[in-house]
Amino acid sequence: MTNNLYIKLGAIAAVTALAVLAFTPLSEKVSLGLDLKGGVHLVLGVQTDDALRLESETTSEQLKQAAADQGITITTAPALTEFSVTGVPSDRDQQFRALADSATSLSYDRTSGGNGSYTFTMRPNVVVQTRSEAVTQAIQTIERRVNELGVAEPNIAEYGNSGDQIMVQLPGLQDVARAKQIIRSTAILEWKLVEAGPLSDRAALLQPHGGTVPAEMEVVPGVDDSGVPAFYLLRRIAAVTGRDLRNARPTVDEYNTPAVSFTLNSEGVSKFSRATAASVGRQMAIVLDGRVQSAPVIESAITTAEARITGRFTQQEVRDLSLVLRSGALPASLTYLEEREVGPSLGADSIRAGVTSSIAGLAMVTMFMLLYYRLAGLNAFVSIVLNLVILLGFMAYLGAVMTLPGIAGFVLTIAMGVDSNVLIFERIREELTGSRSAKQAVTAAFNRVLITIIDTHVCSLIAAAFLFQFGTGPIRGFATTLFFGLVTNVFTAVFVSRTIFELILSRRPVGSARLSI
Amino acid sequence: MRIFDNPNFDFIRWRWHALALSVLIILAGLATVVARGGLPLGVDFTGGTVVVLQFNQPVNEDAVRNALGSRAADAVVQRFGAVEQNQMMIRLPLGAGEASLDAVSTAVEQSLRAGGVGEFTVINRDVVSATIGSDLRGKAIWATITAIGGILAYIAFRFRFSFAIGAVAATFHDILVTLVFLTWFGYDLSLNVVAAILTIAGYSVNDTVVVFDRVRETQRLARKEGLESVVNRAVNQTLSRTVITAGTTLLAVIALFLFGGDVLRGFAFTMIVGIIAGTYSTVFIASAVAILLSGRSAVAPAAQVDGRRRAKA
Numbered sequence: 001m002t003n004n005l006y007i008k009l010g011a012i013a014a015v016t017a018l019a020v021l022a023f024t025p026l027s028e029k030v031s032l033g034l035d036l037k038g039g040v041h042l043v044l045g046v047q048t049d050d051a052l053r054l055e056s057e058t059t060s061e062q063l064k065q066a067a068a069d070q071g072i073t074i075t076t077a078p079a080l081t082e083f084s085v086t087g088v089p090s091d092r093d094q095q096f097r098a099l100a101d102s103a104t105s106l107s108y109d110r111t112s113g114g115n116g117s118y119t120f121t122m123r124p125n126v127v128v129q130t131r132s133e134a135v136t137q138a139i140q141t142i143e144r145r146v147n148e149l150g151v152a153e154p155n156i157a158e159y160g161n162s163g164d165q166i167m168v169q170l171p172g173l174q175d176v177a178r179a180k181q182i183i184r185s186t187a188i189l190e191w192k193l194v195e196a197g198p199l200s201d202r203a204a205l206l207q208p209h210g211g212t213v214p215a216e217m218e219v220v221p222g223v224d225d226s227g228v229p230a231f232y233l234l235r236r237i238a239a240v241t242g243r244d245l246r247n248a249r250p251t252v253d254e255y256n257t258p259a260v261s262f263t264l265n266s267e268g269v270s271k272f273s274r275a276t277a278a279s280v281g282r283q284m285a286i287v288l289d290g291r292v293q294s295a296p297v298i299e300s301a302i303t304t305a306e307a308r309i310t311g312r313f314t315q316q317e318v319r320d321l322s323l324v325l326r327s328g329a330l331p332a333s334l335t336y337l338e339e340r341e342v343g344p345s346l347g348a349d350s351i352r353a354g355v356t357s358s359i360a361g362l363a364m365v366t367m368f369m370l371l372y373y374r375l376a377g378l379n380a381f382v383s384i385v386l387n388l389v390i391l392l393g394f395m396a397y398l399g400a401v402m403t404l405p406g407i408a409g410f411v412l413t414i415a416m417g418v419d420s421n422v423l424i425f426e427r428i429r430e431e432l433t434g435s436r437s438a439k440q441a442v443t444a445a446f447n448r449v450l451i452t453i454i455d456t457h458v459c460s461l462i463a464a465a466f467l468f469q470f471g472t473g474p475i476r477g478f479a480t481t482l483f484f485g486l487v488t489n490v491f492t493a494v495f496v497s498r499t500i501f502e503l504i505l506s507r508r509p510v511g512s513a514r515l516s517i
Numbered sequence: 518m519r520i521f522d523n524p525n526f527d528f529i530r531w532r533w534h535a536l537a538l539s540v541l542i543i544l545a546g547l548a549t550v551v552a553r554g555g556l557p558l559g560v561d562f563t564g565g566t567v568v569v570l571q572f573n574q575p576v577n578e579d580a581v582r583n584a585l586g587s588r589a590a591d592a593v594v595q596r597f598g599a600v601e602q603n604q605m606m607i608r609l610p611l612g613a614g615e616a617s618l619d620a621v622s623t624a625v626e627q628s629l630r631a632g633g634v635g636e637f638t639v640i641n642r643d644v645v646s647a648t649i650g651s652d653l654r655g656k657a658i659w660a661t662i663t664a665i666g667g668i669l670a671y672i673a674f675r676f677r678f679s680f681a682i683g684a685v686a687a688t689f690h691d692i693l694v695t696l697v698f699l700t701w702f703g704y705d706l707s708l709n710v711v712a713a714i715l716t717i718a719g720y721s722v723n724d725t726v727v728v729f730d731r732v733r734e735t736q737r738l739a740r741k742e743g744l745e746s747v748v749n750r751a752v753n754q755t756l757s758r759t760v761i762t763a764g765t766t767l768l769a770v771i772a773l774f775l776f777g778g779d780v781l782r783g784f785a786f787t788m789i790v791g792i793i794a795g796t797y798s799t800v801f802i803a804s805a806v807a808i809l810l811s812g813r814s815a816v817a818p819a820a821q822v823d824g825r826r827r828a829k830a
Contacts, residue, residue, distance in 0.1 A: 035780070043649060160652060180619075336618040338649045343640035345571065346780075349598075353778035361772035365765050372761070404780055405709055411773050412716065412788075415766035422765065423727065426758040429519075452730045455675055456723040462667040463719030467712060470660030475712045482716065 005506060008499045015491070016386060019393025029396040031153075033403035033477055036351050038344030039171035043337045044138075044184065046164045049080060050332035051134035056083045056122060061237070063103050063120075072096055075215075081122040082108075088116035132163065137331040139166055144327035145182055146170065165337065176341055178320070184334045186289050187324035189242035189309075193275070194283035194295050198222065198230035205231050220285070222292025227312055232292050234285055239275035244268025248325035250318040251308065258318040259310040262325065269305050277301035286311075288321075354407030361411045362388075365418050373425050375516035379500045380421040387417045387485070387492040394484045401477055409481025416460070416485060420493030424449050428517055438508065438515040442501045450494060457486050521757045528800055529749045529808070535801035539690055546697025556696065559705035560643060562657070564611045564650035566621045569641035572603040576634055581605050584632025588625065597779050604640070606779075611647055618644050657711045661692070664715055668722050676729050683807030684725045687798040691721045694794040695787055702786065709784040717791030720766070724759060724799040729807070731755050744811055748804045756800070763796040 023029045034041050060076040060083040067074050072095065075087045088096045093116065100110060100118070108120040122130075139156055146154045151170045159167035173179055195217055199205045202219060206212065213219055216236050224230040244264050251261040264272060276284065276298045285295040286309050293311040313321065362384070369377035391413060395402065427449050431441035461483060468479035508514065550556055560567050578596065582589045588609065597604040612621045622642055629637065645653075665685055673681035692714055696706075704710065731751035739747065770792065774785035 045648065162652070336644075337646040339619060339642065339644040341639070341642040343571070343638065346569065346640040350778060350780055353776055353781070357773045357776035357781075360776050361769035364768040364772060368765055368768060405712060405784065408773060408777065408781055408784055411769050411777075412766075415769040418765040418769075419723075419762045422758050422761045426755075426761070430754075448734075452727055455726045455730055458671055459668050459722040459726055460719035462671060463664045463715050463722075466660050466664035466667060467715045469663075470656045475708050478712050 002506070005499070005502055008495070009503070012386070012496055012499060016389060019390045022393035023396035030392070031399070031401050032347075032351075033401045033406070034169055034171055034340070034347075035342050035404045036347045036354075036402065037171055038342050038347040039169065040173050040176050040179070040342075041338070041340040042168040042170075042180070042183070043159055043339075044142075044166045044168065044334045045337045046135050046138050046166060047333045047335065048131040048134045048164050051130050052080050052122070052127065053078070054331070055126075055130050056081060056120075059083070059104060059108070060085070060120070063100060066099055066103055067096060070095060070099060072099075081127055082119055084113075084117065084119050086117045088118070090116060134331040135164060135166065138334065141328050141330050142166065142168060142183055145324060146179075148323050148327060149179060149182065151179075166334075172344065178316075180336070180339075182320055182324060184330075184336070185320075185324050186330045186333050187242065187327070188289055188329045189245070189325060190238035190287045191240040191272070191275070192220075192234040192236075192238050192285050192287055193279055194285050195233045195235060197232035198224040198292075198295070200224075200228065200230050202231045205233050220287055220290065220292050222285070222287075222295075223312070232285055232295065234287070234292075238287075239284070240264070240268055240271045242325060242329050244271060245325060246305070248322040250315070250322050253308060253310045257310070258313045258315045259308050260313070260318055260322050260325065261306065261308045264305045264307065266305075269303065272307075273301050273303045350404045351407075354404055354410075358407060358411050358414070361414050365414055369418065369421070373517050375504075376425055376428075376501075379497055379504075380418060380425070382500060383421060383492040383497045384414055384417040386496055387413060387488050390488045390492065391481065391485050394488060395481065398480075398484075400480045400484075403477030405475060406477030406481045409478045409485060412482060413485030413489065417489050417493060419456075420453055420489060421497060423452060424493065424497060425517055428515070432515065432517075439505050441515070442498070442505065446494065446498050453490065453494060457490055461486050519757065520760060524753045524756045526753060526756070527749060528752050529745050529805070532801060532805035532808075535797075536805060539694065539798075539802060542697060543690075543693045546693070546700060549697070549700050553700070557700055557703070557705050558654075559707040559710075560608065560645050560650070561708045562650050562654045562706060564645045564647040566609045566611075566619075566625070566645075567606065567641070567643040568622050568625060568639055569597050569604055569606045570629070570637040571640045572605065572634070573636040575600075575603055576605060578605070580634050581607065581629065584629050584634045585625065586628050586632070588621075588628065592625075618646055653708065657708075661711070661715060661718070664718055665689075668718070672722070672726065672729070676733065679810035680729050680732075680807050682810055683803045683805075684722050684729070686806040687725050687795075687803035688718050688721045690798045690802050691717055691791055691794040695791045698790040699783075699787060704783045704786055707783055709781065710787050713784045713787035713791065717788065717795060720792065721795035721798060724762070724795055725803040727758065728752055728755050728799060728804060732804075745808055748808055752800055752804060759796055759799055763792055766792050 056078045060078045063085070064074055064076050070092075072088065072092050074085050074096070077084045077086075085100075100120070104110070104120055107126040108122055111119050111121070113119060135158060139158065143154075143156050146156060146168070151173055153171055155167070155169040157167055159165040168183060170179060196208070197205055203211065205219065213233075217233055218236050220232050220234050222230060222232055244267055246263045246265045246268075248260055248262040251259050253259040280298050280300060283295040283297050285292045287293070288309075293309060309321075365384070366377070366381045369380045371377070373380065388410060391410070394400075395406075400406075424445055427445035428441050431444045432438065434441075436444070464479050464483040464486065468476055468483065505515070578594045581594050582592065585592055585594070585607070591610055593606075593608040595606045595608075597606040607625060609621050609625065622644055626639065665688060668688070669681045669685045672684050695714060695717060699706065699710065728748075728751050731754055732748055735747050735751050735754075736742075736744075767789065770785055770788040773781055774789060777785055
């Protein structure tokens with residue numbers, strides 16, 4: 001053997017050792033996809049319009065408040081990305097404009113409709129930013145909730161190209177229905193003063209106001225003290241909201257029924273005491289996601305940070321409600337767009353099926369190669385097995401996730417490995433008929449076939465790359481194995497296979513034409 | 518051992534027959550597709566619900582169908598896996614005006630529990646909304662087109678443009694034939710099947726490139742020979758490689774078909790059809806189109822020089 005050959009064998013041994021090192025122990029280094037270990041994959045759509053509406057509502061409300069502070073009474077009508085202002089007195093117009101400039105000019109463009117009316121339109125960049133912030137906030141909120149659920153290795157990320165979708169992957173989850181409920185509950189908690197109600201008849205509630213909802217108020221559904229569905233007429237602006245919450249945890253009330261106890265932060269306490277001091281003897285409604293949970297009477301001004309929400313909750317509901325309140329409200333409502341749930345038993349079946357088909361494929365292919373190419377078939381076997389080993393090492397090193405289509409990618413890698421070997425072996429046979437020595441034939445064949453192998457592999461790599469780009473979840477696993485399978489195949493089919501031939505030939509007399517192929 | 522000893526078949530002579538056969542299959546498939554009102558798209562692309570249930574006792578399709586009640590009309594009920602596994606797959610289209618995405622699957626579970634078909638657990642549930650379905654549809658079409666475009670560009674760069682067209686024609690042929698057979702054998706187009714189709718695209722071109730590469734090499738050695746005879750010789754010279762590779766790849770994919778379980782069956786079936794179609798198109802379609810586009814019996818000296826320069830580079 002020449003020194004050159006030793007170096008090559010050493011390189012192969014080193015690469016193999018590195019690969020084996022990368023994927024051992026297998027159970028720790030190669031992570032399985034949801035389709036193999038079981039779990040749930042969800043795609044949620046964020047209704048980013050909600051965030052826009054909230055933004056224009058808040059800004060118009062702030063402007064109205066600021067104008068009121070200056071003694072200017074205006075009427076505002078917020079829409080999705082704009083709001084209109086009417087009723088600016090002509091003698092205060094100058095002052096209002098100055099006020100509006102300082103309050104809104106960063107985010108809104110103002111156009112005058114004449115006669116004391118204005119339209120404020122949200123700037124396009126602000127619209128985009130508000131939408132993307134809503135998605136980011138939703139992701140953070142979902143992360144907090146999922147962490148509280150105690151799911152190991154969750155994966156939560158923005159999804160797709162539309163910019164308003166979120167993917168949530170929860171491996172090994174058992175109670176999917178509960179998790180889904182917790183993830184999407186908006187958890188908007190508000191305390192609002194009750195103006196009238198509860199009444200079971202909506203029309204009767206509005207009777208004193210001439211059948212229409214007054215501008216400052218809103219009608220909210222809920223239940224009355226005895227649990228019968230009823231309507232409340234509430235003050236529109238919340239006295240305190242869930243943003244002022246510091247903590248929430250399950251507890252029981254004086255009747256020993258489940259309740260949620262919460263702690264307010266200092267700002268919440270001061271807001272709460274201001275609102276309650278002014279309204280002793282009236283009812284304060286606790287509104288969760290647009291439904292009145294309860295409406296206790298304010299006995300005295302509340303100045304402590306501790307409070308409690310009671311309602312008709314089960315223990316489970318109380319636990320879940322505390323969880324979502326702790327994790328904060330979602331900036332916009334969410335809808336489920338895709339749900340894929342794989343039970344652990346099906347995942348285990350799939351692993352078994354994948355491994356069986358890989359071994360069966362390898363066995364059948366090897367048998368054929370040994371029959372057809374005799375000893376050279378063994379060479380093919382060695383290079384294919386090495387290919388699989390290095391590929392697995394690559395996957396582990398890159399932290400790629402193994403999916404069922406990914407296993408199919410392994411089976412295809414076997415096929416591609418054989419393809420390159422067949423290409424080479426057929427060429428060697430052809431070169432051997434040209435009455436050359438075995439060594440010359442092997443060298444000529446490898447040199448010539450290398451170009452073909454590169455051309456064919458580049459074509460398949462292009463297909464794999466686009467597949468990866470398009471791919472979701474499992475398909476991505478397939479594209480990844482296919483891609484790196486192709487890369488490692490060039491190494492094993494060309495370099496490893498050639499070295500083995502050289503090793504065999506180095507034990508033969510120079511010029512021998514004998515080669516078992 | 519050898520399959521072919523110095524094969525010398527006149528493939529080019531048979532190219533019109535081969536083209537006619539392919540066109541016939543594709544047209545017949547097209548007729549089937551039109552007759553059934555479109556390609557058999559799975560829930561991945563149309564939106565809808567698929568649940569796989571694991572029953573605790575033996576169960577048959579009719580019992581499940583009966584228990585579904587009014588929903589049975591739209592439902593596809595199929596056994597999943599082996600008979601002794603007692604698994605059933607139920608597929609339903611998107612519910613119109615349902616309150617939430619999982620309403621259909623919840624309703625199915627409820628009516629089955631009420632229907633007395635026995636205890637079961639849900640082992641797999643896929644619910645896809647119309648939004649995601651059309652997203653994935655768009656992505657699949659886009660991925661296929663861009664992948665083929667990329668391959669075309671590469672072959673045009675490495676060989677010449679008429680060869681690229683030939684390879685792409687062969688690839689489209691393989692994709693179409695595969696779609697036809699999927700329709701005939703009642704497989705739905707799912708994400709996995711699209712992955713298989715893209716793999717077939719890569720494989721088919723792979724196969725074709727081996728022949729083209731040989732054409733380029735032979736052209737350089739035999740400058741006076743007409744393109745038709747060079748191509749024919751190249752196809753013959755690479756014939757044993759083409760057949761053996763197809764055979765071994767088929768072995769691997771058949772293993773996947775037999776042992777890969779129901780989840781991968783559509784994928785494996787697509788690969789099997791695609792490999793057979795790909796091998797056929799490599800021998801008959803790709804070169805025929807390349808010759809047609811190069812002009813009859815053109816020696817195309819420019820391409821020879823071009824080929825040699827590229828080969829050295």
